[in-house]
Amino acid sequence: MIEQLRKIYPSLLVHTNENGNLDTSYKWYKTAANAIIGIQKAELADKDQALLAAFLVPYDIKFPPMTEDEQRWKKAIDQAEGPADSAFPVLTPYRFIYFSMNKNQITPVFFHEALQELFEKPVPILWENESEGIIIEEGSLSEDYPSYEQMIDILMSDLYVKITFFVGPYQKGFDSIRAYYHSVIRDAKKVFAYSDKTVITYIDAVPYLLIDQADPALRQALGKNVLQEFIDDEDTLKMLETFVQSNLNISETAKELHLHRNSLQYRLDRFFEKTGIDVRQFHQAMPVYLAMLAKK
Amino acid sequence: MAGLNLVNIRKEYDKGVVSVQDFNLEIRDKEFLVLVGPSGCGKSTTLRMIAGLEDITDGDLYIGEKRVNDVSPKDRDIAMVFQNYALYPHMNVYDNMAFSLKLRKMKKDEIKKRVDNAARILNLEEYLYRKPKALSGGQRQRVALGRAIVRDAEVFLMDEPLSNLDAKLRVQMRAEIQKLHQRLQTTTVYVTHDQTEAMTMATRLVVMKAGFIQQVGTPKEVYDLPDNMFVASFIGSPAMNFFFGKLEGNYFVMGDQKILVPQGRVQTLRDQGFEGKEVVLGVRPEDIHDEPVFLDVSPETKFRAKIEVAELMGAEIILYSQVAGQDFVARVDSRFNVETGQSLDLAFDMSKAHFFDKSTELRIK
Structure with missing residues (x-):
């Protein structure tokens, strides 16, 4: 069929992964055999387009065509139950990285092309919609390659788009891959409601996820009982949050907040005097941190 | 090239967290404007807006005449450089x-023209075909x-572009970016938390705290005439010293220490009702002197202090001490040897000192 069409439309191209992005000056279609073909728009009158759409599926070039690897992963995830195809050749642990971008600012094709350049080998990307999806990372990132924080800066400067990543935990095997896929997306959406960080790992997210499970009465009680009279004292809460995020390190916190060490010590002492909680101790700092999250 | 105008800019995140408010600023064409302030002050949010x-x-x-919200x-028509200088x-x-x-x-030939031009400007011509792995941090x-x-x-738009470099390279790249700006004359908005970077690079700087602009001015204006105690302490290293005391007659009194205030300053303080009230005296470390000539001509701003720590920095010595129970830092010339534990006479240069209202923290002008 492709050859017959080519006789009518000499510009016809068959897309392969080797020839990169889909050219926007072409109109793209998917055949019954899943081949992606393109015909130069200049060659197509409205009548031609209507005719071609009757027996081919117009192919949305916002999304890059799925690679074989991506198709395999998608198939494994879409299987309702049980392990994926035994031919699936993944020997190393893998993890899913959720990404989200501002809507309507770049096409998935651009993002896909730029992102692939940041990894050692092509990574499968499964799109949820035009601004969200999952990157599948097999094995761990080599030190020679950028971290997810660095990737954000590179992509922001090239693509002018704000990106966030939620890095899921490593998995082995496929028994619960479907549940894992959906939990990564669900957890990502929860944690970005609590934090303004651009990269959050699953481990970082655990406190957020725990608090998110708590019922409103418990959340309210945590704030009231732990933070006590400081519950609405934004300066103290900011100080405590920074102190926890700085590994309970006085110097680092003082530097971060542009406070003198002595002023910080004084404020921590004051919090201790008023609440009886010594946040210099990890086991006392943790409930304070959870209470602050509960308040958010 | 173009200037920018930010009119009543405000940023509020979900759940009511306000990051930037009441931000009004005109950034001139070809200007190198630095937004500086501590973490969480709203400087990066402003840049990202x-x-x-x-x-x-x-x-x-x-941007220019066009509203771009x-x-x-x-x-x-902007280009951005961020903190992470990682490359593909x-x-x-x-x-x-x-x-x-x-x-x-x-088009390929236009790309080549632009890349070759950038490589020439940045002295990267001989590295064009090297991979990032084979480059130094500065080259990257x-x-x-x-x-x-x-x-x-x-x-x-540059967001802390030097903060991941080591100290030596940071100084070097600071100069490179300034040279680049002189050559390209592109309007630049540069964000940093480092006051030294802000002071050395800016045409004008904007000091921010908790989402609000604290002061806008040239580095010299902001350093010499800080509008409030926050700006006075944030700009300058070591930071300005603050002494808490009262204005009594022609003297600033803290504990049993009396410091003569220049007549013009006394009059300003009196006119504004600060006679007999608590005020804050701000003195920069370099305005505390130990040179005999200065001590001779400043008998009424002189005091004796025991040096708790003396740090020799090369051309200068940083002294940590107390007067009237209040900590201070002085920066003195290393020609006069000072050692830890030594007691010595020091004197304030009151012609360069500032007074601040203790309750509003604003400079008394």
Whole structure:
């Protein structure tokens, strides 16, 4: 069929992964055999387009065509139950990285092309919609390659788009891959409601996820009982949050907040005097941190 | 090239967290404007609103004459450089600089012209075909700058571009960026938390705290005439010393120490009702002297102090001590040897000192 069409439309191209992005000056279609073909728009009158759409599926070039690897992963995830195809050749642990971008600012094709350049080998990307999806990372990132924080800066400067990543935990095997896929997306959406960080790992997210499970009465009680009279004292809460995020390190916190060490010590002492909680101790700092999250 | 105008800009995140408010600023064409302040002051949020990476909750943003609040970031004619100067690891320097232009389907000969030009400006010509792995940190940062230069944009936005470099390289790159600005004359908005970077690079700087502008001015204006105690302490290293005391007659009194205040200053303080009231005296470390000549002519601003720590920095010594139970830091010339534990006479240069209202923390002008 492709050859017959080519006789009518000499510009016809068959897309392969080797020839990169889909050219926007072409109109793209998917055949019954899943081949992606393109015909130069200049060659197509409205009548031609209507005719071609009757027996081919117009192919949305916002999304890059799925690679074989991506198709395999998608198939494994879409299987309702049980392990994926035994031919699936993944020997190393893998993890899913959720990404989200501002809507309507770049096409998935651009993002896909730029992102692939940041990894050692092509990574499968499964799109949820035009601004969200999952990157599948097999094995761990080599030190020679950028971290997810660095990737954000590179992509922001090239693509002018704000990106966030939620890095899921490593998995082995496929028994619960479907549940894992959906939990990564669900957890990502929860944690970005609590934090303004651009990269959050699953481990970082655990406190957020725990608090998110708590019922409103418990959340309210945590704030009231732990933070006590400081519950609405934004300066103290900011100080405590920074102190926890700085590994309970006085110097680092003082530097971060542009406070003198002595002023910080004084404020921590004051919090201790008023609440009886010594946040210099990890086991006392943790409930304070959870209470602050509960308040958010 | 273009200037920018930010009119009543405000940023409020979900759940009511306000990050920037009441931000009014005109950034002149070709200016190198630095936004400086501690973590969480709203400086990066402001930059990202200019870039279009964050929505503006209220207010108007103009680039040149055009209101750009609703213009997509890619159409704002800006180029950005961020803290992480990581590059595409598979690509050589040329391709790293060319990549964003290729994504935009620019013609090959135009891409080559722009990359070659950026490489010449940044002295990267001999490294064009090297991979990032084979470059030093400074060279990689220059490539990151090159990636912005090739855009040929109206405005450069730089968010802490030097903070991941080591101290020596940071100083070197500071000069490189200044030279670059002199050469390209592109309007630049530069964000840093480092007051030294702000002071040395800015045409004008904007000091921010908790989402509000504290002061806008040239580095010299902000250093010499800080509007409030926050600016006075944030700009300058070591920070300005603050002494708490009262104005009594012609003297600033703290404990049993009396310091003569110049007549003009006394009059200003009196006129504004500070006679007999608590005020804050601000003295920069370099305005505390130990030279015999200065001590001779300043008998009434002189005091004796025991030096708790003396740090020899080369040309100068940083002294940590107390007067009337209040900590201070002095920066003195190392020609006069001072050692830890020594007691010595010091004197304030009151002609350069400032007074602040203790309750509002504003400088008494």
